[in-house]
Amino acid sequence: MGTKTVFVSIVGRANVGKSSLLNRMVGEKIAAVSNKPQTTRTKITGIVTKGETQYIFIDTPGMHKINTKLSEHMLDNIKEAVKDVETAILVVDCTKKIGDNEIKLINSFKATGKRVILAVNKIDLLKDKSDLIELLSNYSKLYDFEEIIPVSILENDGIDLIFKALDKNAQEEPHYFPDDALTDQPEKVIMAEIIREKALINLNDEIPHGIAVTIDEVSEHNNRNNEPVLDINAVIFCEKESHKGIIIGKKGSMLQKIGKDSRIELESFFQIKVNLQCWVKVKDGWRNREGIIRNFGLTNK
Ligand SMILES: Nc1nc2c(ncn2[C@@H]2O[C@H](COP(=O)(O)OP(=O)(O)OP(=O)(O)O)[C@@H](O)[C@H]2O)c(=O)[nH]1
Numbered sequence: 001m002g003t004k005t006v007f008v009s010i011v012g013r014a015n016v017g018k019s020s021l022l023n024r025m026v027g028e029k030i031a032a033v034s035n036k037p038q039t040t041r042t043k044i045t046g047i048v049t050k051g052e053t054q055y056i057f058i059d060t061p062g063m064h065k066i067n068t069k070l071s072e073h074m075l076d077n078i079k080e081a082v083k084d085v086e087t088a089i090l091v092v093d094c095t096k097k098i099g100d101n102e103i104k105l106i107n108s109f110k111a112t113g114k115r116v117i118l119a120v121n122k123i124d125l126l127k128d129k130s131d132l133i134e135l136l137s138n139y140s141k142l143y144d145f146e147e148i149i150p151v152s153i154l155e156n157d158g159i160d161l162i163f164k165a166l167d168k169n170a171q172e173e174p175h176y177f178p179d180d181a182l183t184d185q186p187e188k189v190i191m192a193e194i195i196r197e198k199a200l201i202n203l204n205d206e207i208p209h210g211i212a213v214t215i216d217e218v219s220e221h222n223n224r225n226n227e228p229v230l231d232i233n234a235v236i237f238c239e240k241e242s243h244k245g246i247i248i249g250k251k252g253s254m255l256q257k258i259g260k261d262s263r264i265e266l267e268s269f270f271q272i273k274v275n276l277q278c279w280v281k282v283k284d285g286w287r288n289r290e291g292i293i294r295n296f297g298l299t300n301k
């Protein structure tokens with residue numbers, strides 16, 4: 001049997017559901033998802049092999065206006081993902097009008113003659129599906145999309161149609177990853193992202209954007225019942241002393257909640273008991289400090 005491979009960038013403005021789509025396609029939760037814009041900060045690769053075809057997805061940060069050094073790196077990641085890959089999925093939110101971010105992305109497709117599938121997401125939010133017709137027609141005037149597919153990633157509606165559309169773009173090539181691979185992210189990055197997602201989900205307002213998580217130590221020991229336990233030492237960084245207080249919460253309650261939610265997902269992902277220690281530290285205005293951004297692994301890889 002010949003093997004086929006297709007590389008696909010997933011792009012779109014913040015909060016439209018790109019990482020949710022990645023997780024759906026891969027069939028496992030590998031990318032952080034939250035209702036806060038700019039959840040994703042780097043390129044995240046998700047891999048699915050179905051029969052002869054390997055699909056390699058590159059999730060990207062949401063397209064946005066630059067406001068920090070970190071966001072410059074995030075935009076570089078998007079540019080590179082559009083440039084390097086022949087096929088893209090543009091994800092848009094069906095409840096939002098076409099905006100500058102969509103226009104910018106479409107212009108970059110035009111410059112490279114990209115093959116693009118338009119996934120019009122969140123159709124579960126529409127009471128009247130006829131509202132879609134005008135939006136789909138407006139998008140079709142902007143670019144010669146290979147296909148325009150209304151989807152609800154939340155309700156797993158239309159995902160099979162995206163796979164079908166991608167099959168047309170698969171090339172006769174060897175598979176780049178083992179057939180059971182899900183992602184190329186190192187385990188420590190997956191751990192840090194799970195914790196950052198739980199912090200994003202639990203915290204309000206401006207704090208989430210200033211959070212970074214590092215995993216300092218991972219080791220394994222056997223508990224009294226002789227079961228293996230993964231010991232994880234994590235640090236949640238924030239930008240201000242006042243934010244540290246909020247992340248820790250009254251009598252440590254917020255940090256406990258973030259830690260508990262994280263532990264449950266870590267145990268389910270890694271299929272092992274987890275003992276998680278989370279610390280909170282301040283790094284003043286780190287999102288504008290190049291060296292720290294680099295240390296956190298958030299520069300363009
Ligand atoms: N109602 C509805 N919500 C959805 C759907 N897909 C995703 N969402 C929600 O939209 C929010 C954003 O989802 P993400 O997958 O993090 O979006 P993203 O495009 O990766 O966002 P950034 O990484 O910030 O650019 C989350 O609260 C999701 O649960 C959908 O089909 N319907």
Ligand SMILES: [Mg+2]
Nearest residue numbers: 018019039040
């Ligand atoms: Mg995302």
